[in-house]
Amino acid sequence: MFIFSSILLAFSASLDSLIIGIAYGIKKIRIKFSINIIIALIVTLGTFLSMLLGAILGNFIPGYICNYIGAILLIAVGIWMTIDYYKDRKSLSSDTTDSDDINNDLIDSLNYDEILTKNKTADIDGSGNIELKEAVSLALALSINNFALGIGASMSGISIPLTTAFTFIFSVLILIIGFKIGNSFLSKIFGKYSGLLSALIIILMGVFQLFF
Numbered sequence: 001m002f003i004f005s006s007i008l009l010a011f012s013a014s015l016d017s018l019i020i021g022i023a024y025g026i027k028k029i030r031i032k033f034s035i036n037i038i039i040a041l042i043v044t045l046g047t048f049l050s051m052l053l054g055a056i057l058g059n060f061i062p063g064y065i066c067n068y069i070g071a072i073l074l075i076a077v078g079i080w081m082t083i084d085y086y087k088d089r090k091s092l093s094s095d096t097t098d099s100d101d102i103n104n105d106l107i108d109s110l111n112y113d114e115i116l117t118k119n120k121t122a123d124i125d126g127s128g129n130i131e132l133k134e135a136v137s138l139a140l141a142l143s144i145n146n147f148a149l150g151i152g153a154s155m156s157g158i159s160i161p162l163t164t165a166f167t168f169i170f171s172v173l174i175l176i177i178g179f180k181i182g183n184s185f186l187s188k189i190f191g192k193y194s195g196l197l198s199a200l201i202i203i204l205m206g207v208f209q210l211f212f
Helices: 002-013 015-027 033-058 063-095 099-108 114-119 132-145 147-155 160-182 187-211
Strands: none
Touching: 002 015, 002 147, 002 160, 002 187, 015 132, 015 160, 015 187, 033 063, 033 132, 033 147, 033 160, 063 147, 063 187, 132 147, 147 160, 147 187
């Protein structure tokens, strides 16, 4: 069960990378495997540090209270992500005037922080490739986005080593998968609903940790 929870958490946290990968694929922006590894390492380190902070906080709070706090935090993060998803959809639909622009709308809907909002795919210099400096900026943005999730997961008792390992694996694979999807018609489906799927998984995980 601990393994399943870690896999589920790592997968849901990595769905941000799926959207980024789709955006890369749509805009034909290349990403080297070595750069992908660097992004995954930074995201994994961010996950580890956030979960470590959650574990440290847990040392000062009784175990059963930690479980409740962690589970409630997971649910809260999931609800916030759901609200944010529908706000983005509403804003996107109100601003859309041409259905043929759906791929551009997908990219414009990325909103994790200032880096992703302003640079969209983080290809700052417009070279068509993600360079080291751009990869670090993108990875830090993704790490910050998952910070509260890591704290809540750790406090609810989800394994830090397992989650860290699976986060690295999923970060590498999902970015590649997202790029492949971005080059196909599937980008319209996965790009539109992956944020909502991630939110629902996190809410369900919090509910499970709270009652079971």
